[in-house]
Amino acid sequence: MTSSRTGAAGLAALASLVADETRAGFLLALLDGRAWTAGELARHAGVAASTASEHLGKLVAGGLLAEERQGRHRYVRLADARVAQLVEDLAAQVTPSAAARPRTLRAAGAGSAMARGRTCYDHLAGRLGIAVTDALTGLGLLRQDTGFALTDEGVSWFEGLGVPLVRTGRRPLARACLDWTERRSHLAGVAGAALCRHALDAGWCVRIGSERAVKVTGRGERALAELLGIQPDTLR
Amino acid sequence: MTSSRTGAAGLAALASLVADETRAGFLLALLDGRAWTAGELARHAGVAASTASEHLGKLVAGGLLAEERQGRHRYVRLADARVAQLVEDLAAQVTPSAAARPRTLRAAGAGSAMARGRTCYDHLAGRLGIAVTDALTGLGLLRQDTGFALTDEGVSWFEGLGVPLVRTGRRPLARACLDWTERRSHLAGVAGAALCRHALDAGWCVRIGSERAVKVTGRGERALAELLGIQPDTLR
DNA sequence: CGCACACTTCGGCGGGCGCCGAACTGTGCG
DNA sequence: CGCACAGTTCGGCGCCCGCCGAAGTGTGCG
Structure with a gap:
């Protein structure tokens, strides 16, 4: 007691x-x-x-x-990443109810940049994050049916991208993070962070203003289409 | 804003x-x-x-x-399981600091039943949960190196146990849950819940008092040793 | 029926906490 | 130096919220 x-x-x-x-x-x-x-x-x-x-x-x-x-x-x-995950989880728990769709188109527009693409501490979220996660899964690089883990091919894919994955401490290579706009899991963990960093470094996407929203560039659209077969329409 | x-x-x-x-x-x-x-x-x-x-x-x-x-x-x-996970995560965030080892032997004894084995909402935790998770991993039924997911052999193993895994809603088949006594991940998700239910139904372990602690029975020790190669000593 | 019991509602008390502005410390810059 | 500015400390105000006991509601049981 x-x-x-x-x-x-x-x-x-x-x-x-x-x-x-x-x-x-x-x-x-x-x-x-x-x-x-x-x-x-x-x-x-x-x-x-x-x-x-x-x-x-x-x-x-x-x-x-x-x-x-x-x-x-x-x-x-x-x-650290663990605190970020906790805050994300709490926020995700809230929004299902607070997800009351915005009434005005103006408010909808304000939120839609975040819905299209944003960062979740150190990885990608929103439609962009989901699209990447789905593409990786479709190509057999990520398994979601029995849990959430990269396949061996997935690990190789990251190496081919020039972004080798190195485990640090307890942080898992791949982890599911619940997306509060899409209500589905996207890729987090070491791999999610590495991919996000690479996307920003390579100019695939850029931050909008001082918020968490990001915007996919033309170069990003071409890279995502070529590497993962993501249709640019998916991201809009 | x-x-x-x-x-x-x-x-x-x-x-x-x-x-x-x-x-x-x-x-x-x-x-x-x-x-x-x-x-x-x-x-x-x-x-x-x-x-x-x-x-x-x-x-x-x-x-x-x-x-x-x-x-x-x-x-x-x-x-639901999501709320349970949230509470567990919050509790796990706290205890690393509050994990200040109990001073008295009496207090240590009170906590040790929980440390040996307990339930985490609907799956097994504590040394028992860790032992099961490790054994599954060692047998190639669960992968932890690239994320946290059952292998195809793992899914079959559950079927062989007479506990087929059925996905319900969004809940993943396997999920990592951070253990606050062991500071490591143990098996949660549909598989974790199924295994815990089976363990209680089959008399592998029984609840102690009205708390979350559980005790492994003699039958349980034999079953865990035979099915997963877990040494009884590990659980004490 | 009428009593026992689980739970709920209400009024009132008290403590804790978030807020501010004013005064203070410390850093950078001309 | 001396001014501008970021941040901190402090005192005081007001509100919110958790607590209780007393009274009220509804259920089960003899």
Whole structure:
């Protein structure tokens, strides 16, 4: 009983960090995988700098964020891929109900860039992420029927792309991440991150503004069609 | 911005449900996969019945719990496997730090039954869960090197056991679930649930008390040794 | 029926927490 | 230097929320 009590206290403490709208907004913003300054986050959330500072202190103390001080700036980012996954999972749990379709076309337009393509911390999501995942599966590079794992051919494919996959720590080579716009799993893990990095490096897609949305370039359309047989229409 | 705001509000609202120690205790208790009455949970958490009632109302309204009324009893259970996974993931995130080893031998003894073997909602965890997962992997029935998926031989093995695996909805056949005592992944998903159910049905293990802990029986030791080559010592 | 019991509703209390502005620290720049 | 600016600390305000006990509802049982 005592041990379950302390377990409950810890669980509640962790959830408390996310249970505030301002802090939740910070975490969602940081899902782009980059480091933000305290001031940027404060403006993004519409709170005073002092308020943001206190929130960041809690999130760092709670192990959800990592910080890096540079001069008079305090940069923060999600602590690691595991925290990012947790935030994604929580967000995915919410949106099914909050997925109430936007009423106005304007609002629909605002969300549709995110729906077309975005990053999930360090891998691709949205229609773009799903298209890539489906293509890999169709080509026999990824198995989804009995779990979620690359095939040996899949590992070779990444090597052929010039992006060898190296396991780091406990992170799996391939992992399923639930997509909150498509309601299906897309590729995460080491392979998902490697592919996303390569896509950005090679100019297959570029970030839009300061949000998580990405846009597929003409070069990207050609590369995805050639390498994975993805029809450009799929991505629009 | 507006859309990210509402996303943050939803995320915070979900986390708020878990951010209370009493409600967190309910969720952890319900991780045994069974239905509890409101009164049982109230006593378990040490709060008044009226307090528990209010908490249950929120958890049900938030979609985390499903309820079933029978006469004057209100039975609640976790809404589905997805919620169970979320709670497990959150709990796993906490315990690495809270894994501070218990000081007294008495406390160590209390926790060790859970560490030896327990259920995680509907599949096996603890040393028992890890041993089974490792054995399946060693026999080539489960692949963990490139993700987490059963092999074709693995699917056949379950059929041979008399437990055919049927996919229901989106739930994957095999999924990795992070074990908070062993700090490694064990088998979850349809296969994990089927194996756990079979283990309980066939008397390989029995539940201890009203908690999640399970104990491997003599019959279970023989079956696990014969079918998977698991040494009984591994489980003690 | 009428009692026992599980659960719910309500009012009220108290503590915790998020918010801000003002004052302070520390960094960069001219 | 001295100013501008990022971030922090602090005090105080107000609200939200979890808690309880008392009263109310509905079910089962003798």
